[in-house]
Amino acid sequence: MEAREYEFMAENEKVTILPKFNHPTFTLIQGDYGPFKAGNQIEVPLWLAVMLRQSDKCSIETPEWMDVEILEKCRDDEKEEGTFTKLPAKFIFEVANILFDVTAASIVHADQIRSVLKEIFDIRQSKLRKSIDKLITDGYLYAKINYLQEIELANFRPILPHAFDYIQRLDEATEVAKLIVDRSIQQSSMSIPSSFNNSTF
Amino acid sequence: DTHDVFHESNLNEEEEELTAEEVLAKLQEAWLNEKNAPELLNPQTEIVECLLDEIENMEENLATLEKGDIRITVHKMEMSRIKFLINSYLRTRLDKIQDNYEFYSKLEGDQRNRLSKEESDFLDKYKDTVEGLFRSLCYRHMPGNFDWSKVVKKIPKPNLQSAVFVKVENDVPGLEIRDTAGDGRDETIDLGRGEQHLLQYSMISHLLPDGAVSLT
Numbered sequence: 001m002e003a004r005e006y007e008f009m010a011e012n013e014k015v016t017i018l019p020k021f022n023h024p025t026f027t028l029i030q031g032d033y034g035p036f037k038a039g040n041q042i043e044v045p046l047w048l049a050v051m052l053r054q055s056d057k058c059s060i061e062t063p064e065w066m067d068v069e070i071l072e073k074c075r076d077d078e079k080e081e082g083t084f085t086k087l088p089a090k091f092i093f094e095v096a097n098i099l100f101d102v103t104a105a106s107i108v109h110a111d112q113i114r115s116v117l118k119e120i121f122d123i124r125q126s127k128l129r130k131s132i133d134k135l136i137t138d139g140y141l142y143a144k145i146n147y148l149q150e151i152e153l154a155n156f157r158p159i160l161p162h163a164f165d166y167i168q169r170l171d172e173a174t175e176v177a178k179l180i181v182d183r184s185i186q187q188s189s190m191s192i193p194s195s196f197n198n199s200t201f
Numbered sequence: 202d203t204h205d206v207f208h209e210s211n212l213n214e215e216e217e218e219l220t221a222e223e224v225l226a227k228l229q230e231a232w233l234n235e236k237n238a239p240e241l242l243n244p245q246t247e248i249v250e251c252l253l254d255e256i257e258n259m260e261e262n263l264a265t266l267e268k269g270d271i272r273i274t275v276h277k278m279e280m281s282r283i284k285f286l287i288n289s290y291l292r293t294r295l296d297k298i299q300d301n302y303e304f305y306s307k308l309e310g311d312q313r314n315r316l317s318k319e320e321s322d323f324l325d326k327y328k329d330t331v332e333g334l335f336r337s338l339c340y341r342h343m344p345g346n347f348d349w350s351k352v353v354k355k356i357p358k359p360n361l362q363s364a365v366f367v368k369v370e371n372d373v374p375g376l377e378i379r380d381t382a383g384d385g386r387d388e389t390i391d392l393g394r395g396e397q398h399l400l401q402y403s404m405i406s407h408l409l410p411d412g413a414v415s416l417t
Binding site: 001005008009011021023026028029030031047048051055057135139141142143144145146147148150153160161162164165168169 | 221222225229236237252255256259271272274275276278279280282283285289360362363364365366378380386388390395396397398399400401404417
């Protein structure tokens with residue numbers, strides 16, 4: 001899975017827009033959106049919002065969670081908690097990225113928001129690195145990773161499942177080798193009593 | 202012109218009784234599962250065919266509109282998104298078939314249902330092509346009366362023990378985790394709704410078809 005594919009999924013998230021035009025309902029395969037009336041807010045999928053914004057047919061409302069105070073609180077919670085906290089939105093990083101690309105001018109304190117989001121991302125990445133280290137060194141067979149966004153795993157994706165898999169294989173091979181060694185020790189120790197019996201008769 | 206041309210295209214699928222929106226959501230889930238699973242999963246041919254029908258209807262309807270209508274751009278965008286999903290889904294499956302073609306061609310009876318009719322034909326042709334290549338490239342130059350079909354080969358299989366990230370849709374109490382290395386690390390855990398885990402694929406593969414868990 002690549003980052004682009006996560007962005008693709010993020011583009012289905014709903015955002016609120018302020019259309020500059022009038023139009024009856026769009027009956028899309030993925031649902032009905034509309035009717036559009038200039039000046040009336042309406043919720044549409046992100047990909048549609050971006051398309052309309054780029055042809056200057058609407059303006060995108062900043063989502064509620066894209067606020068400096070809310071994000072700073074998230075960041076502080078994240079620093080305190082040992083596990084991962086629940087983030088205010090699904091696909092928070094991808095949606096923020098897309099909105100910055102398309103409509104940065106209309107977002108209040110865009111730079112601050114960008115840097116707080118980056119801090120949150122970094123804190124979570126370092127937590128993830130530590131817990132993966134623990135997973136591998138302590139030899140756990142499974143791990144619980146609640147509230148982790150898919151894209152955060154993307155950094156670890158080719159390596160982690162692969163390494164986990166190989167460690168399992170090495171463990172299995174070790175077990176088999178142990179069994180073979182044990183069995184051969186048993187066999188060599190069993191041959192002594194049988195010759196002992198023969199010699200007494 | 203108040204009658205919306207596109208009303209007719211939102212058909213009710215008699216077989217599934219799902220809205221087109223739900224079918225699309227199912228396709229996205231099937232796509233994610235297929236991308237992350239090490240083995241070929243059950244083909245969702247009905248979902249793919251249903252969406253392809255919808256797209257065809259949409260294209261016919263679009264042809265009746267005049268150029269420059271905003272509806273054209275919007276619907277076209279949505280159609281390319283859906284086409285991307287379908288493409289990616291089918292290509293992932295074909296990649297898996299090609300990676301392990303010997304294993305999948307040895308499947309019999311019920312298990313052959315893992316492949317759709319077209320995929321089955323593709324597999325047969327692919328197998329013939331590859332084996333023909335090996336034959337002409339090296340088998341026929343082997344010395345003596347070397348008969349490759351008499352060799353008993355160990356066939357590479359998909360690795361069912363690879364680790365996968367799992368998202369829990371419905372509660373699964375009492376899931377057994379067996380330690381394949383026999384180190385005595387067997388455990389029984391409960392999976393709660395909404396949790397995410399890292400697990401070996403073989404431990405949860407039986408939960409996938411009903412959608413109790415999904416891969417992420």
